[in-house]
Amino acid sequence: MGASFLMDRTTSGQRPADRVAFHAAVICMLVFLFACGESPRTEPGPGGGDKGMSAGTPLPESFGLGAAPSAQRVSALDIDVNAAGTGLPDGSGTYAQGAVVYGQKCALCHGAKGEGNAAFPRLIGIEHRQDFAFSDDPKLQKTIGNYWPYATTLYDYINRAMPFSTPGSLRPAEVYSLVAFLLSENAVVSRSVVMDRESLPRVVMPARSHFKPDDRTGGSSFR
Amino acid sequence: MSGKRISRRAALGAAAVTIGGIGSGAIARQLLGAQAPAPLVPSVPDDATKVPGLPSGPLGVRSRFENPTLAPSGVATGASFTPLQDLTGTITPSDLHFQRHHNGIATIDPGKYELLIHGMAERPRVFTLQDLRRFPSVTRTCFIECSGNGRAAFRDPKPDMSPQLVDGLTSNTEWTGVMVSTLLREVGARNGATWVLAEGGDAAVLSRSIPIAKMRDDAMIAFAQNGEPLREANGYPARLVLPGYEGNMCVKWLRRLELVDQPNMSRDETSKYTDPLPGGIARQFSFVMDAKSLITSPAFPSRLSGPGWWQIRGIAWTGRGRIVRVEVSTDGGRTWVQAGLQGPVLSMAHTRFELPWKWNGAATRIMSRAYDETGYVQPSVDTFRKVRGRGTDFHFNAVRSWRIERDGRVLFDG
Numbered sequence: 001m002g003a004s005f006l007m008d009r010t011t012s013g014q015r016p017a018d019r020v021a022f023h024a025a026v027i028c029m030l031v032f033l034f035a036c037g038e039s040p041r042t043e044p045g046p047g048g049g050d051k052g053m054s055a056g057t058p059l060p061e062s063f064g065l066g067a068a069p070s071a072q073r074v075s076a077l078d079i080d081v082n083a084a085g086t087g088l089p090d091g092s093g094t095y096a097q098g099a100v101v102y103g104q105k106c107a108l109c110h111g112a113k114g115e116g117n118a119a120f121p122r123l124i125g126i127e128h129r130q131d132f133a134f135s136d137d138p139k140l141q142k143t144i145g146n147y148w149p150y151a152t153t154l155y156d157y158i159n160r161a162m163p164f165s166t167p168g169s170l171r172p173a174e175v176y177s178l179v180a181f182l183l184s185e186n187a188v189v190s191r192s193v194v195m196d197r198e199s200l201p202r203v204v205m206p207a208r209s210h211f212k213p214d215d216r217t218g219g220s221s222f223r
Numbered sequence: 224m225s226g227k228r229i230s231r232r233a234a235l236g237a238a239a240v241t242i243g244g245i246g247s248g249a250i251a252r253q254l255l256g257a258q259a260p261a262p263l264v265p266s267v268p269d270d271a272t273k274v275p276g277l278p279s280g281p282l283g284v285r286s287r288f289e290n291p292t293l294a295p296s297g298v299a300t301g302a303s304f305t306p307l308q309d310l311t312g313t314i315t316p317s318d319l320h321f322q323r324h325h326n327g328i329a330t331i332d333p334g335k336y337e338l339l340i341h342g343m344a345e346r347p348r349v350f351t352l353q354d355l356r357r358f359p360s361v362t363r364t365c366f367i368e369c370s371g372n373g374r375a376a377f378r379d380p381k382p383d384m385s386p387q388l389v390d391g392l393t394s395n396t397e398w399t400g401v402m403v404s405t406l407l408r409e410v411g412a413r414n415g416a417t418w419v420l421a422e423g424g425d426a427a428v429l430s431r432s433i434p435i436a437k438m439r440d441d442a443m444i445a446f447a448q449n450g451e452p453l454r455e456a457n458g459y460p461a462r463l464v465l466p467g468y469e470g471n472m473c474v475k476w477l478r479r480l481e482l483v484d485q486p487n488m489s490r491d492e493t494s495k496y497t498d499p500l501p502g503g504i505a506r507q508f509s510f511v512m513d514a515k516s517l518i519t520s521p522a523f524p525s526r527l528s529g530p531g532w533w534q535i536r537g538i539a540w541t542g543r544g545r546i547v548r549v550e551v552s553t554d555g556g557r558t559w560v561q562a563g564l565q566g567p568v569l570s571m572a573h574t575r576f577e578l579p580w581k582w583n584g585a586a587t588r589i590m591s592r593a594y595d596e597t598g599y600v601q602p603s604v605d606t607f608r609k610v611r612g613r614g615t616d617f618h619f620n621a622v623r624s625w626r627i628e629r630d631g632r633v634l635f636d637g
Contacts, residue, residue: 062409065357066348069339073349077339077479080420080430083488119297134499135612138378142494147505150488157490160428167326167426207505211497214509218543218597222610 081156085201088155091172092196098181101174105163114185116141120164124185132210145186149211151203154179176200291319294387300325300427302369303456304391307519307538312565313573314364315394317449322456323369323392325427329476333452333460338444342420342482345411352446352460358401358409361443363466365571366540368393368512370469370496373619377607382626382634386519389623389635393540395573398464400445403438403480416482420489421463424478431472432486433465437510441466444477467542467571468510469617471496501612512542514601515620516549516576516593527631530584535562538573541595545569548594549576555588555624556603562591582627588636590624604637 081087103112106123110116114124125143134140134147144154159175161167170178180195189203216223264287268274285291291309295301303322305315315321322328333352341347372392376384403419412435419438423429433442445464446453453459458475465473471491486492486508498506516539521527535553539546545568550559562578576591592601602610607621624636 059359059408062346063358065354066350066409069341069347069349074339074341074347077422078341078481079428080422080481080487080489082483082485084485119300132499132503132505133614134505134616135501135614138614138616140614144494148494149505149507150493153488153490153493156430156487160430161326161426161490164326168428210503211493211505211507213507214511215506216509216511216513218511218513218595218599220598220600222600222602222606 079156079160081152081159083150083152083201085152085197088152088197088200089172090197091176092194093173093175093177093180094194095177095180095184095191097173098177098179098184101170101178102181105170105174106178109164114143114182123182126187126206129206132207143186144182145188145206147207149205149208151179151183151188151205152201154182155200291316293319293322294391295322302371302392304387305394307386307391307393307517308522308525309387310519311536311575313395313538313569313575314449315396315573317396317451317454317457320394320396320448320454320457321369321392323470324425324456324475325429327426328456329423329425330455331424331460331476336460338461338477338479340406340410340480340482342480343413343416343484344482345413346409348406348410350406355401355444355446355461358405360399361402362397362399363441363443363464364395364397364569365464365466366393366395366512366573367464367470367473368515368540368542370471370509370512370617371619373515373621373623374616376623376635376637377604377619377621378613380635380637382636383523384635385524386517386522390515390517392470393573395538395540397449398443398445399447399450400443400461400464403442403444403463404440406444406480407435407439407482410482412482415484418483418486420479420481420483420487421472421474421477422479422481423458423474424476429471429474429491430487430489431474431491432483432489433463433468433472434510435482437465437468465510467512467544469496469512472510496617498615498617499612500615501610509618512540513618513620514541514543514546514593514595514599515539516546516591516601517623518551518589518591518625521589521627521633522625523633523635525633527582527627527633529631530582532579532581535578535580535589535591537576537591539564539576539591539593540571540573541593541599542571543599544571544596546574546593547596549574549591550594551576551578551580551589551591553580553587553589556590556622559592584629586629587627588624589627590622592622 109120110123116122122141122143125141126145128140129146155175158178176195180193183189184191193199291306293303295303305319305321336352338350369392373390376389417435418432419435421431421433443464444461446461448457461477462475463473463477498509500506516537518535518537520536527533535551539549549562551562552559560578562576565575568574594600602621604621626634626636
């Protein structure tokens with residue numbers, strides 16, 4: 001379909017007068033580029049893919065490549081959970097369940113109390129939650145409790161990447177329970193909170209208000 | 224190094240078969256008969272014009288006299304640093320491109336590779352590698368730099384740090400691939416799609432949110448690196464390349480792009496890759512790599528053999544366009560001289576600078592600072608520390624210094 005469309009455009013789609021005008025424009029452009037001492041090689045920029053085409057071949061509306069994915073294929077890959085909670089699955093977990101899962105599947109690397117070590121980060125701790133003095137001293141440790149701005153990130157990350165040696169192996173109930181456990185140990189929620197797709201996005205993390213979008217602009221300022 | 228010394232070392236190597244005086248591999252194989260194949264390391268002739276050279280082989284290999292290697296670090300999820308002091312020009316050889324991965328290097332069968340583009344798209348599509356190669360392609364040279372590059376040099380500078388350990392998490396490559404804009408056109412991005420979630424097919428399933436404006440502008444999905452398919456550690460068979468943006472966003476082993484209306488707030492755009500700043504701020508979405516330069520020679524561990532003329536060489540780069548000027552100081556920052564830039568100077572690519580320097584044999588400090596086309600000047604260490612704080616965590620682009628000792632040693636000086 002794409003190929004026949006392309007042929008359409010290149011053979012009969014352009015009137016001869018159009019083509020002459022187009023070639024004249026291309027020649028003018030090349031002369032201009034050489035005059036400036038620049039290589040005429042195309043460089044990607046806005047719409048760089050279009051520019052990468054050889055001159056004179058207009059892009060088709062569609063190349064007709066690729067296949068429409070099945071709904072199952074999409075849902076198998078579409079594992080992300082965003083800050084609004086979109087993507088959270090059915091299921092739930094509690095602090096007590098999470099403590100058990102943590103002991104079985106996390107403590108080996110992150111320590112019994114979430115203290116971490118040289119290779120694996122500390123997870124639990126609330127020091128400097130108030131003063132947020134992390135720019136003062138590189139030794140201050142960033143944890144879920146003092147630095148993570150969104151609680152949903154916990155679900156997304158644990159689900160996709162943990163445990164380190166068997167990533168992607170946890171069931172939703174296990175992930176929810178770990179989130180409940182870690183948020184409670186970090187004094188963000190109480191031990192009685194049941195984590196699920198409704199409660200998790202409502203958790204407001206202590207560090208949230210400290211996060212600001214990039215304000216660097218280039219130019220003469222250093223920020 | 225003398226040929227004799229190498230010759231002796233080769234002879235001592237347990238695995239090496241030394242065939243003194245025989246320069247032809249074919250003859251050597253004949254003499255060895257049915258013996259198990261062992262690497263042939265002929266001795267270095269005293270006069271290469273008096274014996275036939277080696278036959279051609281299936282792969283070009285580095286001279287035995289050159290042994291550049293990456294410097295791997297870390298325990299579970301380390302980084303491997305490019306040996307910047309061993310490189311000239313601007314292109315990083317593919318096997319020396321820095322590596323950073325978050326749960327190992329993925330092995331992916333190119334025949335099974337698929338890229339899903341979905342979300343706020345009129346025509347969601349899954350593309351095979353063959354599909355990606357059938358689109359119009361683009362070739363472009365640009366750097367990729369890890370935004371944690373230079374952390375150890377800033378926080379804990381040591382005299383025996385080489386350019387590799389100071390700033391080896393940047394590399395410069397000729398990438399070939401398909402523009403993301405071409406694919407967005409193919410799937411039909413819906414109005415309201417403002418971000419794209421990019422996700423890797425590695426064990427970390429690394430995910431980052433990228434503004435759709437960047438994706439439309441100059442983002443590409445690269446399947447080739449310096450004229451051949453990507454190296455596995457650099458994202459084989461296909462990765463995202465975002466010129467000028469921090470390396471973590473250039474998602475390797477790319478398996479999925481989802482068009483969405485808000486950033487995901489993934490782990491690597493919240494708890495990591497954000498910049499703690501004075502005033503209780505964590506700067507988020509600090510994507511662009513600011514201008515930076517580094518003298519790669521003379522630098523530790525090289526040594527000036529004596530006073531006289533030397534070339535001060537290094538690289539400069541910026542994620543905001545072209546480098547327009549590099550200045551070098553040979554008196555500890557009191558005066559600065561403009562260095563020459565080796566063309567062509569490409570946008571968002573390593574740029575080589577060079578300055579002839581007559582060393583008088585006195586101890587001194589040499590340093591470089593880069594200017595980019597936006598008017599940005601690479602900050603001094605003092606300015607950097609004052610504005611960003613000692614504990615800041617990413618984007619370390621302050622001026623770097625090397626101390627030249629009277630005996631010619633060159634030591635990193637922060």
